[in-house]
Amino acid sequence: MENQTVREVAVIGSGSWATTIACLVAKNIIWIPYYNSTVKIYVREEEEEVGNKSLAEILSTQRENVKYLPGFTIPSNVLVETDIIQATKNADVIIFAVPHKFLEETCKCIAGRIKQSVVGLSLIKGLIAKDGKLELGSDVIRRVLGIEVSVLMGATFASEVAAEELAEATLGCSSPEVAHLFSTLLKSNYFCLTCINDVTTVELCGALKSIVACAAGFIDGLGYGENVKAAVVRLGLVEMVWFTRMYYPGAKLRTFLENCGVGDLVASCYGHRDWLAAKYFITGKVFSKLEENVLKGQVIHGPETAALVYGFLKGKELEYKFPLFAAVHKIWTNEVNPTDLIDLVRNHPAYENAELQ
Amino acid sequence: MENQTVREVAVIGSGSWATTIACLVAKNIIWIPYYNSTVKIYVREEEEEVGNKSLAEILSTQRENVKYLPGFTIPSNVLVETDIIQATKNADVIIFAVPHKFLEETCKCIAGRIKQSVVGLSLIKGLIAKDGKLELGSDVIRRVLGIEVSVLMGATFASEVAAEELAEATLGCSSPEVAHLFSTLLKSNYFCLTCINDVTTVELCGALKSIVACAAGFIDGLGYGENVKAAVVRLGLVEMVWFTRMYYPGAKLRTFLENCGVGDLVASCYGHRDWLAAKYFITGKVFSKLEENVLKGQVIHGPETAALVYGFLKGKELEYKFPLFAAVHKIWTNEVNPTDLIDLVRNHPAYENAELQ
Numbered sequence: 130m131e132n133q134t135v136r137e138v139a140v141i142g143s144g145s146w147a148t149t150i151a152c153l154v155a156k157n158i159i160w161i162p163y164y165n166s167t168v169k170i171y172v173r174e175e176e177e178e179v180g181n182k183s184l185a186e187i188l189s190t191q192r193e194n195v196k197y198l199p200g201f202t203i204p205s206n207v208l209v210e211t212d213i214i215q216a217t218k219n220a221d222v223i224i225f226a227v228p229h230k231f232l233e234e235t236c237k238c239i240a241g242r243i244k245q246s247v248v249g250l251s252l253i254k255g256l257i258a259k260d261g262k263l264e265l266g267s268d269v270i271r272r273v274l275g276i277e278v279s280v281l282m283g284a285t286f287a288s289e290v291a292a293e294e295l296a297e298a299t300l301g302c303s304s305p306e307v308a309h310l311f312s313t314l315l316k317s318n319y320f321c322l323t324c325i326n327d328v329t330t331v332e333l334c335g336a337l338k339s340i341v342a343c344a345a346g347f348i349d350g351l352g353y354g355e356n357v358k359a360a361v362v363r364l365g366l367v368e369m370v371w372f373t374r375m376y377y378p379g380a381k382l383r384t385f386l387e388n389c390g391v392g393d394l395v396a397s398c399y400g401h402r403d404w405l406a407a408k409y410f411i412t413g414k415v416f417s418k419l420e421e422n423v424l425k426g427q428v429i430h431g432p433e434t435a436a437l438v439y440g441f442l443k444g445k446e447l448e449y450k451f452p453l454f455a456a457v458h459k460i461w462t463n464e465v466n467p468t469d470l471i472d473l474v475r476n477h478p479a480y481e482n483a484e485l486q
Numbered sequence: 487m488e489n490q491t492v493r494e495v496a497v498i499g500s501g502s503w504a505t506t507i508a509c510l511v512a513k514n515i516i517w518i519p520y521y522n523s524t525v526k527i528y529v530r531e532e533e534e535e536v537g538n539k540s541l542a543e544i545l546s547t548q549r550e551n552v553k554y555l556p557g558f559t560i561p562s563n564v565l566v567e568t569d570i571i572q573a574t575k576n577a578d579v580i581i582f583a584v585p586h587k588f589l590e591e592t593c594k595c596i597a598g599r600i601k602q603s604v605v606g607l608s609l610i611k612g613l614i615a616k617d618g619k620l621e622l623g624s625d626v627i628r629r630v631l632g633i634e635v636s637v638l639m640g641a642t643f644a645s646e647v648a649a650e651e652l653a654e655a656t657l658g659c660s661s662p663e664v665a666h667l668f669s670t671l672l673k674s675n676y677f678c679l680t681c682i683n684d685v686t687t688v689e690l691c692g693a694l695k696s697i698v699a700c701a702a703g704f705i706d707g708l709g710y711g712e713n714v715k716a717a718v719v720r721l722g723l724v725e726m727v728w729f730t731r732m733y734y735p736g737a738k739l740r741t742f743l744e745n746c747g748v749g750d751l752v753a754s755c756y757g758h759r760d761w762l763a764a765k766y767f768i769t770g771k772v773f774s775k776l777e778e779n780v781l782k783g784q785v786i787h788g789p790e791t792a793a794l795v796y797g798f799l800k801g802k803e804l805e806y807k808f809p810l811f812a813a814v815h816k817i818w819t820n821e822v823n824p825t826d827l828i829d830l831v832r833n834h835p836a837y838e839n840a841e842l843q
Binding site: 286292294322323386393474480 | 640641642643646647649651652653654675676678679680710711712713714715716717719720721723724727739740742743744745748749750752753755756757758828831832834836837
């Protein structure tokens with residue numbers, strides 16, 4: 130970051146979480162010296178029309194994201210930009226909050242047109258396939274833009290944070306300076322933050338937990354009891370740890386005790402979108418209705434993340450070590466009967482690896 | 487254990503979990519060489535009258551524990567004993583499953599009258615106060631009987647295990663031989679077992695999780711959202727880890743990823759007795775009604791465990807490091823307003839101890 134007197138913050142994205150974080154930063158930033166007191170938020174104009182007006186126009190004039198975060202007033206110091214170059218060219222901090230499938234394209238739009246000293250923060254949960262390899266959101270940003278990126282993960286349902294209900298989140302970042310920067314921008318009376326020097330683990334937790342949430346949803350859809358559900362959630366966490374340690378040998382076990390790990394996992398397995406989608410899948414409710422009536426444009430990550438993780442594991446002939454992850458993928462693709470989950474739990478390798486047997 | 491051709495197993499207790507485990511062992515034991523094919527279960531006669539018959543008599547003749555586990559047939563090789571000496575004097579394995587407040591008295595009854603080679607297993611969750619100190623169930627058994635004791639903990643709602651629905655549990659024991667012994671007696675197609683050489687941690691998890699379940703119940707009773715609940719469950723787990731490591735420095739972090747840790751915690755925080763009692767407490771439902779209508783003689787551990795843990799922490803002037811545990815005690819005793827939980831989360835020392843701040 131350049132040594133200047135006025136720093137700028139830009140948020141890329143117009144979903145519920147992007148809007149919520151823009152508002153959170155906007156409320157903090159007026160009190161922070163050396164920061165421009167407005168926060169720019171880039172809202173794509175072309176595909177977001179609501180009624181006869183664009184979402185950007187509504188957001189700008191009504192001060193409400195009627196599509197993704199209805200009912201919450203957006204502070205006047207959130208400046209809506211429909212030109213991504215204008216939104217980001219002077220930014221010292223860029224917060225990435227677009228759906229992961231648009232991330233590479235978004236980064237390419239601004240490549241070479243942002244400050245080289247910019248500090249990035251990715252809010253993007255999910256995995257991305259690139260040339261047969263797995264990438265995390267922060268990997269894409271680093272690859273395309275060559276900047277350092279931190280990540281923010283956790284059990285953070287946007288509407289609750291927007292309503293200023295208490296929540297905590299985990300910031301994965303690699304230096305105390307960046308931890309301090311984002312703590313200053315994000316922490317508040319209702320938004321607690323822990324900063325952890327284990328970026329990849331924090332980010333992988335955010336992606337992998339959606340697979341476990343699907344498994345929990347299948348179990349609930351099938352009508353099994355609390356013991357089975359607890360076993361599935363627990364074994365899912367074990368596979369999260371195993372996968373993370375294989376993918377990133379530096380992973381620390383204590384990171385899984387942060388909000389990005391256990392916190393997000395319990396929230397996701399007892400009531401988030403992936404859990405609900407998986408439950409609907411079993412009980413035969415039509416998926417398109419779910420997307421229309423419940424998700425309202427919000428994405429679920431479980432099926433895609435499960436497919437990518439399964440492909441990765443199959444490439445290494447290691448899918449047998451992750452039976453829950455593999456089963457979630459194969460249940461979504463109708464290759465495996467959901468009730469087979471029970472046999473998978475029964476024969477899970479976690480029991481073989483136990484200490485004393 | 488003596489080198490003999492026929493070993494005997496006794497279960498002390500007549501509650502739902504004692505009955506379920508007796509049935510589980512009974513189904514296994516007929517296939518295990520060197521074991522007597524009957525399992526003795528000690529049922530207290532004097533205080534368990536149901537209708538005009540004693541519970542022991544009903545259990546013995548109707549083959550059903552009508553009081554604590556109605557609807558399940560007890561195998562014919564479960565032998566009901568109303569004399570605790572008769573039940574245990576020839577036992578090579580004793581499984582302790584009485585409420586923790588009766589444990590010391592029960593142990594004293596059989597002290598000096600059991601084989602010195604006996605192998606113990608405690609199913610008892612909860613803490614016990616003894617001369618101003620905290621004791622775990624296994625500590626009481628060791629102190630009074632001088633035998634080695636393993637522990638079995640986890641998300642194991644008795645009625646689901648009795649119905650042969652899948653469940654997993656964690657066995658805390660200190661040698662591979664004992665792990666093998668209990669795996670043989672307990673493991674089945676629907677009961678998965680992990681054996682962990684970290685007995686105290688396994689047992690403390692079983693006790694401490696009931697405090698966290700109360701916190702989760704208070705939060706749900708107050709009507710807070712999923713983010714707060716996830717934060718409370720997560721911070722509760724952090725306090726479980728901190729407390730365990732202070733009480734028992736040998737505790738391993740990975741033990742908390744077993745069913746006794748995360749598994750039992752999620753099941754307890756999303757629907758077990760302590761959670762329900764705490765929710766009732768907030769919403770103003772009468773506690774005695776809860777005990778009568780919902781618990782039906784089953785105990786909740788949360789309030790007592792919270793009080794004991796609070797007393798222990800206060801004695802060390804460390805209660806400020808465990809604000810969630812302390813608050814749960816003080817909410818039960820009406821010293822603290824339940825809504826104060828939110829401020830406690832906000833200012834939790836877990837945020838101060840974070841790596842990068």
